[in-house]
Amino acid sequence: MKKYLKEKRLLVAVDCIVFGFDGEFLKLLIVRRGLEPEKGKLSLMGGFIKENEAPELAAVRVLQQLTGLKDVYLEQMTVFGRPERDPIERTISISYFALVDIHQYKNQLNTDYKAEWYDLREMPSLIFDHNEMVDLAKKKLRYKAALHPILFELLPEKFTIPQIHSLYEQVYDIILDKRNFNRKLISTGLLIRQKDKDKDHSKKGAFYYRLNKEIYRDKIGAFLNFIPNPW
Amino acid sequence: MKKYLKEKRLLVAVDCIVFGFDGEFLKLLIVRRGLEPEKGKLSLMGGFIKENEAPELAAVRVLQQLTGLKDVYLEQMTVFGRPERDPIERTISISYFALVDIHQYKNQLNTDYKAEWYDLREMPSLIFDHNEMVDLAKKKLRYKAALHPILFELLPEKFTIPQIHSLYEQVYDIILDKRNFNRKLISTGLLIRQKDKDKDHSKKGAFYYRLNKEIYRDKIGAFLNFIPNPW
DNA sequence: ACAAAAGTGTTTCTGCTACACCCATGA
DNA sequence: TCATGGGTGTAGCAGAAACACTTTTGT
Numbered sequence: 172m173k174k175y176l177k178e179k180r181l182l183v184a185v186d187c188i189v190f191g192f193d194g195e196f197l198k199l200l201i202v203r204r205g206l207e208p209e210k211g212k213l214s215l216m217g218g219f220i221k222e223n224e225a226p227e228l229a230a231v232r233v234l235q236q237l238t239g240l241k242d243v244y245l246e247q248m249t250v251f252g253r254p255e256r257d258p259i260e261r262t263i264s265i266s267y268f269a270l271v272d273i274h275q276y277k278n279q280l281n282t283d284y285k286a287e288w289y290d291l292r293e294m295p296s297l298i299f300d301h302n303e304m305v306d307l308a309k310k311k312l313r314y315k316a317a318l319h320p321i322l323f324e325l326l327p328e329k330f331t332i333p334q335i336h337s338l339y340e341q342v343y344d345i346i347l348d349k350r351n352f353n354r355k356l357i358s359t360g361l362l363i364r365q366k367d368k369d370k371d372h373s374k375k376g377a378f379y380y381r382l383n384k385e386i387y388r389d390k391i392g393a394f395l396n397f398i399p400n401p402w
Numbered sequence: 403m404k405k406y407l408k409e410k411r412l413l414v415a416v417d418c419i420v421f422g423f424d425g426e427f428l429k430l431l432i433v434r435r436g437l438e439p440e441k442g443k444l445s446l447m448g449g450f451i452k453e454n455e456a457p458e459l460a461a462v463r464v465l466q467q468l469t470g471l472k473d474v475y476l477e478q479m480t481v482f483g484r485p486e487r488d489p490i491e492r493t494i495s496i497s498y499f500a501l502v503d504i505h506q507y508k509n510q511l512n513t514d515y516k517a518e519w520y521d522l523r524e525m526p527s528l529i530f531d532h533n534e535m536v537d538l539a540k541k542k543l544r545y546k547a548a549l550h551p552i553l554f555e556l557l558p559e560k561f562t563i564p565q566i567h568s569l570y571e572q573v574y575d576i577i578l579d580k581r582n583f584n585r586k587l588i589s590t591g592l593l594i595r596q597k598d599k600d601k602d603h604s605k606k607g608a609f610y611y612r613l614n615k616e617i618y619r620d621k622i623g624a625f626l627n628f629i630p631n632p633w
Numbered sequence: 634a635c636a637a638a639a640g641t642g643t644t645t646c647t648g649c650t651a652c653a654c655c656c657a658t659g660a
Numbered sequence: 661t662c663a664t665g666g667g668t669g670t671a672g673c674a675g676a677a678a679c680a681c682t683t684t685t686g687t
Contacts, residue, residue, distance in 0.1 A: 579650080579651075579652085581651090581652085581653095582649075582650065582651085586649090601658085601659095604657090604658085604659095605657070605658040605659045605660080606656070606657040606658055606659095607657080607658075
């Protein structure tokens with residue numbers, strides 16, 4: 172079994188852009204880097220791909236190390252591969268885009284990695300080209316969420332309509348008419364109203380809803396047009 | 403300057419899925435592989451990333467080797483990285499998606515690579531996971547072209563409305579009402595009608611159009627909804 | 634009783650769909 | 661003159677946008 176003798180082998184890493192929503196603002200999960208160079212500086216969560224590991228699985232592993240949980244929404248974003256992007260040694264990075272329910276992770280972040288949620292509007296400076304990755308992820312979030320109901324991945328199992336409403340307003344930085352938005356949302360058939368209400372955020376209380384999982388699986392790939400004239 | 407000593411380095415390649423349209427059918431550019439393993443078998447055009455080469459540039463280089471021309475529409479698709487995908491040695495492949503005007507390339511394909519256009523509906527069996535790449539590229543073409551006017555990249559500089567019409571019908575395998583389609587197309591402001599007609603395909607002749615490049619640059623990122631209910 | 638947020642209906646308008654006939658020309 | 665493909669207009673409909681008031685309840 173011959174090898175491709177003349178070719179150069181390169182380090183390949185994954186980096187994860189992890190979005191969360193605390194009910195008020197969009198957040199990104201940022202860690203303090205544990206190895207040189209730039210040790211102690213802020214960075215996305217990442218890691219090298221192992222010898223016999225598929226990239227997707229490397230991302231899952233890294234995310235699990237960080238958040239302790241599996242089954243998060245994960246999607247390959249794009250490859251960052253400028254030769255000089257890592258000053259120590261050339262490294263190709265496959266970036267992944269993740270959406271998690273912040274409440275499930277808030278109290279179980281792996282403290283080894285000193286992970287913290289940062290407000291997306293106040294991103295600190297990150298190592299290498301990680302700020303570029305964040306910018307691209309923001310764009311991708313807007314693009315994809317305008318067409319597909321992925322933002323539910325950021326919400327807890329039980330959520331209210333005012334919560335989703337404010338989430339969409341955050342993501343697109345616009346005001347959405349609540350009557351039209353609610354109607355559109357309900358008409359997707361994605362929501363199942365619960366009997367109980369969330370009374371923490373208002374006196375009247377807002378009904379809780381759950382996702383209709385079957386319809387969700389069908390419609391995750393469908394065009395829904397949540398946002399009028401995305402750009 | 404220390405290196406990341408413990409990590410495994412991997413081969414990284416690019417593979418290009420190159421679409422063309424001959425006026426009748428969608429085509430893919432396929433080559434006969436020039437090196438072992440699987441030498442002589444059919445494959446996408448690809449190559450290893452060089453030591454100091456950005457992935458995007460590797461794809462451009464490979465495409466240029468193949469077609470002889472630059473400035474083709476090129477977009478990163480996704481990474482294929484299953485550990486066993488290349489039986490000789492683990493190779494991560496970054497797939498690229500390209501749209502070219504087949505007429506510009508028909509007579510200047512680099513014969514070293516024995517490149518040929520294959521009808522998309524009759525794809526032969528390709529090496530490794532290249533058929534998976536083709537399937538994904540087909541999906542991506544449909545997805546993206548439903549929203550953005552990228553299919554013009556497949557047409558010559560001067561084209562007719564019946565040509566575009568038939569191109570869309572090919573891509574989506576549907577019949578589109580020509581009145582509605584024409585109206586939508588014209589309303590984008592993307593087309594500039596020429597004085598002359600193409601008389602090769604009909605007696606009456608169909609007016610030639612050119613792309614309005616400025617508007618095209620603006621709208622390439624805009625949602626245009628060419629296809630009613632894409633799925 | 635009042636402040637604060639939830640929830641709901643109607644009208645208008647725009648854009649999509651469906652549909653059929655005339656035009657220009659080469660053979 | 662006729663066969664072939666190119667080009668055009670309209671009416672009906674459905675979904676989006678604009679818009680304001682009532683309900684609930686904790687304080």
